[in-house]
Amino acid sequence: MPNERLRDALLRNGLDLAHVARAAGVDPKTVERWITKNRTPYPKHRYAIASLVRESENYLWPDAAAPQRKAEAAESEVVKVYPHRHSIPAEVWDRLIGQAAERVEVLAHAALFLVERPTFIKDLAEKGRNGARIRLLFGDPASREVARRSDEEGLGKGTLGARIRNALAFYRPLVDVAGVDMRFHKTTLYNSMFRFDDEMIVNTHVYGCQGAHAPALHLRNLSAGDLFETYAESFESVWRLSNPATF
Incomplete structure (x- = not known):
């Protein structure tokens, strides 16, 4: 299932794959897989993208953070x-x-x-x-x-x-x-x-x-x-x- 939240966040902010790839320091194909295949990025990449689109990591990737970390946050x-x-x-x-x-x-x-x-x-x-x-x-x-x-x-x-x-x-x-x-x-x-x-x-x-x-x-x-x-x-x-x- 595609990550529609991530796709929507990028569209709302006028960002394409190349822009996100440069910000995260990855290949555009990797960004595409994050969207189309709902792959979960590494923490440093999640943080960079969340900051870029002004959304929380938890909103973009609800299952990425461990329950204990969510509770502490x-x-x-x-x-x-x-x-x-x-x-x-x-x-x-x-x-x-x-x-x-x-x-x-x-x-x-x-x-x-x-x-x-x-x-x-x-x-x-x-x-x-x-x-x-x-x-x-x-x-x-x-x-x-x-x-x-x-x-x-x-x-x-x-x-x-x-x-x-x-x-x-x-x-x-x-x-x-x-x-x-x-x-x-x-x-x-x-x-x-x-x-x-x-x-x-x-x-x-x-x-x-x-x-x-x-x-x-x-x-x-x-x-x-x-x-x-x-x-x-x-x-x-x-x-x-x-x-x-x-x-």
Whole structure:
């Protein structure tokens, strides 16, 4: 079976076999076998290619790292654990948002707290125009899943849906901005995710507890790690099930 993840990563970055071969110090035929026959490169080559395409080794070659190494790397991927999302310092959010240059991804219901940062929407628009990929996933305010979560968090019927519609008013200026894509999801949201390049805030959801009061993990992607990639793949799964947001 071909390594479609590697093939896709090379295509997305505009890299051909010769370019990768030079970067890894191998023959182009070797690179071709890595793709078409799913051969696993030596560790030094995996590292070089992962750096070249800005993906983790574990994403490109899920079975390459030993389980023990994955477990050790996962521990190192946890930058900090916060007892509540609201306890994350404002300067942490400012740094994550300000430094993101290639990717911003949000999976939440409303993400209303983000627009409390005065320049957040303008920053996203500028990043999108400069080539960053901005993907924002909001809960569908008319869905049963959102209505149920509103009840479970003790907000009252319809409150969360109204909060999402309120948030969309702030995000409306991003409609039709190059590089920005906004969608609705109807999933049971186990975690909210806020990714900025190779760092991510994962806001866990606790039954009966509003998101702001639930724990949060600050993660940093490591090439051989498995934890960050688990959440990143979950985002992709929800994205595939989502529909364009309506305003």
